[in-house]
Amino acid sequence: MKFVVFDVDGTLIDSQALIVGAMDVAFETAGLDPIGREQVLSIVGLSLPVAVETLVPDAPAAQRDAAVEAYRQAFMTRRIANEAPLYPGARDCLEALHRRDDLLLGIATGKSRRGLDAMLDHHGLRGLFVSLRTADTHPSKPHPEMLLSACADAGAAPGDAVMIGDTEFDMQMAMAAGISAIGVSWGYHGADALRALGVKVAPDFGALQMMVEEWAT
Numbered sequence: 001m002k003f004v005v006f007d008v009d010g011t012l013i014d015s016q017a018l019i020v021g022a023m024d025v026a027f028e029t030a031g032l033d034p035i036g037r038e039q040v041l042s043i044v045g046l047s048l049p050v051a052v053e054t055l056v057p058d059a060p061a062a063q064r065d066a067a068v069e070a071y072r073q074a075f076m077t078r079r080i081a082n083e084a085p086l087y088p089g090a091r092d093c094l095e096a097l098h099r100r101d102d103l104l105l106g107i108a109t110g111k112s113r114r115g116l117d118a119m120l121d122h123h124g125l126r127g128l129f130v131s132l133r134t135a136d137t138h139p140s141k142p143h144p145e146m147l148l149s150a151c152a153d154a155g156a157a158p159g160d161a162v163m164i165g166d167t168e169f170d171m172q173m174a175m176a177a178g179i180s181a182i183g184v185s186w187g188y189h190g191a192d193a194l195r196a197l198g199v200k201v202a203p204d205f206g207a208l209q210m211m212v213e214e215w216a217t
Contacts, residue, residue, distance in 0.1 A: 001102060001103070001104060001154075001155070001156060001160065002102060002103050002104070002156070002160050002161070002162070002215075002216045003103070003104050003105075003106060003150075003151060003154045003156035003160055003161040003162075004097060004103055004104070004105050004106070004161070004162055004164065004212055004216075005105075005106040005107065005108050005131075005147060005150050005151075005161060005162070005163050005164065005179075006094075006105065006106070006107050006108075006164045006165075007045065007107075007108065007109055007163070007164065007165035007166060007167070007170050007187075008107060008109040008111055008116065008119065009044050009045070009084075009109065009110070009111060009187075009188070010041075010044055010045070010165075010166035010167065010184075010186075010187030010188040010189075011087075011164060011165050011166045011170075011184055011187055012086060012087065012090050012094075013084040013085065013086055013087065013090075013119060013123075014084055014085055014086075014087055015084035016037075016041060016044075016188065017084075018075060018078050018079055018082075018084050019040060019041070019044060019075070020037050020040050020041070021074070021078055022071050022074040022075035022078055023035070023040045023071060025070060025071070025074035026052075026067040026068070026070040026071035026074060027067060029066065029067070029070035029074075030059075030063050030064075030066040030067035030070055031063065031066075032056055032059060032063060032067060035055060035056075039055060040055070041188040041189075042188070042189070043055060044110070044167060044187075044188045045110045045141050045165070045166075045167040045169040045170060045188075046110055046135075046140050046141060046169060047110050047135035047139075047140035047141075048068055048071060048072070048110075048112075048135070049064070049068050049140075050140040051110075051140075052064050052067050052068050052071070072112075075115070076114075076115075079115065079118060083118070083119065083122045083123075084119070086123055087186055087205065088204075088205070089204060089205030089206060090205055091123070091125075092205065093205040093206075093208060093209045094125065094128050095128070096209055097209065097212060097213075098128045100213075100216075102216060103212075103216060104130045104131075104154045104156065105128055105129050105130065106129050106130055106131035106132070106133070106150045106153065106154055107129050107131065107132050107133065107134075107150075108133045108141075108146045108147050108150050108163065108173070109133070109134055109135070110134075110135045110140065110141055110169075111134055111135065112134060112135065112136055113132070113134045113136045113137075116132060116134050120132075130153060130154050131149075131150040131153035131154055133146045133147070133149055133150045133153075134146075141167075141169040141170065141172070141173045142168075142169045142170075142172035142173040142176060143173065143176070144173055144174075144176040144177035144179075146173070147161075147163060147173050147174060147177045147179060148177050151177075151179070158177055158178040158179045159178070159179075161179045161180065162174075162179065162180040162181065162182060162212065162215055163177075163179055163180070163181045163182070164181075164182050164184065164208065164212070165181070165183065165184070165187070166183065166184045166185075166186070166187020166188055166189060166194075167187065167188060167189040167194075168189050168193055168194065168197060170183075171183060171194055171197045171199050172197070175197070180215065181197075181199045182199060182200055182201070182202060182208065182211055182212065182215070183195070183197075183199050183200065183201040183202070184201065184202050184208060185201050185202065185203050185204075186204070
């Protein structure tokens with residue numbers, strides 16, 4: 001049995017508007033200078049406290065903590081009003097892979113469990129995955145613990161798993177865990193940056209499905 005693990009933000013759902021908008025509110029609330037969209041998207045995939053620290057490493061800890069809490073509140077409010085959409089082809093790909101009797105699917109994401117649960121329920125995806133691992137209970141990507149724990153849930157050896165993601169953090173996490181990786185081109189880190197790490201990059205979900213199926217044989 002092979003195990004396919006998906007990132008969420010920038011891989012399955014296009015949440016950039018929610019993330020950038022919530023971070024703008026968070027920085028304003030915490031009294032921090034505003035930052036650009038590209039900077040915000042560069043940290044997608046990291047757990048929230050690590051992301052904020054990466055963006056403003058010299059800010060006082062109390063100010064960073066205020067930004068983290070403000071982000072959580074702003075993101076939840078915006079998500080309730082308008083949940084991030086699935087990328088075109090995501091559902092078809094997930095359902096096709098789920099129907100195979102030689103594959104199990106999982107998730108490893110920097111999202112909170114509350115945010116992940118809301119996304120799965122909104123899009124009706126909950127029954128597709130045997131493992132749901134989030135940043136709430138694991139070190140931030142690219143630390144391999146989240147991915148290795150997902151493998152344990154599925155009963156899969158690292159050599160029988162592949163990580164699907166849009167960021168360098170996803171690819172680096174997979175490498176640290178001794179797991180294969182496939183990048184996607186439609187997310188928040190550029191395809192060239194992913195290829196520089198030595199991984200193949202899918203241009204769309206149709207191609208991704210074929211790449212996963214080829215890997216699984």
